[in-house]
Amino acid sequence: MSSSAENPTLTAEITKPSTEIATETAQSAKKITLKTSDDQIFEVEESVAMEFATVKSFFEDAPSSTDTVPLPNVPAKPFSQVIEFCKEQIKFKANPDETEKKRSNSEFVKEKTNEDLVEMIPVANYLEIKDLLDVLNQAVADRIQNRSVEYVRSFFGIDNDFTSEEEALLREEHAWAFEDVDED
Amino acid sequence: MSTTTTTEPPSTPTQILIPSLPNDIALNILAGIPRSYHPLLTLVSKPFRSLLSSPLFYTTRSLLNTSQNFLYLCLRIPTTSSMQWFMLYQNPTKNSLIPLPPAPSPLVGSAFVAVGPKIYVIGGSINDIPSPHVWALDCRFHRWEAVPSMRISREFAAAGVVDGRIYVIGGCVVDTWAKSRSGRRFLIRKRRSGILLIVEKMIFYAKNGCTEVL
Incomplete structure (x- = not known):
């Protein structure tokens, strides 16, 4: 499972988590190339990209397409975090464990800043990732509860x-x- | 439980709620916040305030399964003739009784039923004179609204809800028209939608947000 991005302008932080596991799948998995609104290129493994309903329907219309998919409403920074979330989610698809999934989701939002959360919401909405949208909505509601x-x-x-x-x-x-x- | 919240067609509010988010998403976030924080949210901005006083907001809460049940208290304070209404907020740390606007008429001995988001206050008396009036407290906005009156005055009547219909039985006093007929004059008719109980020629009916006397 890898989203290793080729674009050299991406920060180390974004590419780092993917390089650790890149070797085990690099040979076999089909990659999909996605371009964000700020012109960053992301190469995302097909199984991860299929978590994005918007991208999935693009490939349902053109199954053999190898074109770069433009994501005009998606900036790179929140997108890399969304990819991080979806990679975790596919693990649970193969091996469903609700408790572990909840723990993983709360771990995911816990380490995000308020700004990260608010920036990810429109991305999750545009890409139609319902699970993530629910997790983010709840996280934001939790953070503003009982505040001034x-x-x-x-x-x-x-x-x-x-x-x-x-x-x-x-x-x-x-x-x-x-x-x-x-x-x- | 509730049918009244679904009568207004949902439409997304026109003013921007949160600058960086589409309004339908902002609505979903805000609808997930417990009710005890709503007063604070109404102060955030005017668009927040108008959203929180809209039926759409409560419809969304129902759809998201985030609506909450609350206990309402109606107390008669000995020194005054009117009834005081309160809502009980239960927070993890403490409980508080929130005073609500008083009912439009100071009725004593009314019957109460809750249907959907509304509490109906049926009959009762003002200065010992029985009243046919019915009021409804809309618990979403804490507003009182007038409901069509009953055909006869009642105090200390019995009321219940079956299939969204409110039935009011008895409570007619000695020298009224109904007294001579009370206790016997009812009949039960079967209809497609269920059973209609006609008591003293009076049926109260509340369904899909409208309330009418049949």
């Missing part, structure tokens, strides 16, 4: 469009809800 209003705004990059009077009024109305909010 300011934290939620900065988490999503939302501007406050309330006047200070409106905000004060709403806070007063729901004063009980703001008592036990976690520190940012």
Whole structure:
């Protein structure tokens, strides 16, 4: 299982996990070439690429195509993390273990920054990876729960469009809800 | 349990909720957050606030299986004539009783039933005068709405829900029209959709979000 990318501009961090296991499958597995919105080329093993429903349907229409598949809405950084997730997922396809899968999923989101999570969501959505989308949605919901209003705004990059009077009024109305909010 | 949440056609809100995400995804994320954090979310921005007060938001919660059940309390405070409504929030750390807007009329001895996201307050009396009025508390938005009145006044009536229909039985007082007929005047008719119980010529019917007297 490998997504070793040929493009030399990719960072070492992205390519590193794949080089360790690249040798065992390199000879046999068919690779699919994908191009991200920022013109990075990724060579992804077919079984991993078939996890992306969008890419899968592309190949259902043209099974013998060897063309590079353009991914116009997908930047390289979140894409490499999405590949990381899908590689883990295929292991569980061959060998289903729900407990282990849950553990692996929570491990995956745990080490991601808030920014990583929010950036991966549109990618998972565009590539139609439902499992990942569910995992990310839940992770984001968990991270903003019990946080202050300011934290939620900065988490999503939302501007406050309330006047200070409106905000004060709403806070007063729901004063009980703001008592036990976690520190940012 | 609920049929009323599905009556409004789902449509994605028009204002952008989260700048970097499509609205349907933002909606899925926000719908997964427990209700006790909703007041805080309403303060994030105006689009958040209008989403959280929309039926679409609660429909999405039902579809995602994230809707929650809550206990509602209606207390009569001895020093006042009105009933006080509360909702019990249970957090891992503590429980709190959240005061809700009072019912539009200070009824005593009403019958209560819950159907879908609404609690119906049926009949009761104001200053010892029985009332035919019915009010519904929409527990999604904590708003009171008027429901068509019963044909006769009742206090301390019995009410129940069968197949989404509300049945109100008894509760008619001594000198009303109905008293002379009470206790006997009902008949049961079988219909395609189930059993209709007609009590004192009065059937209460609530299904798919509309409530009507048959």
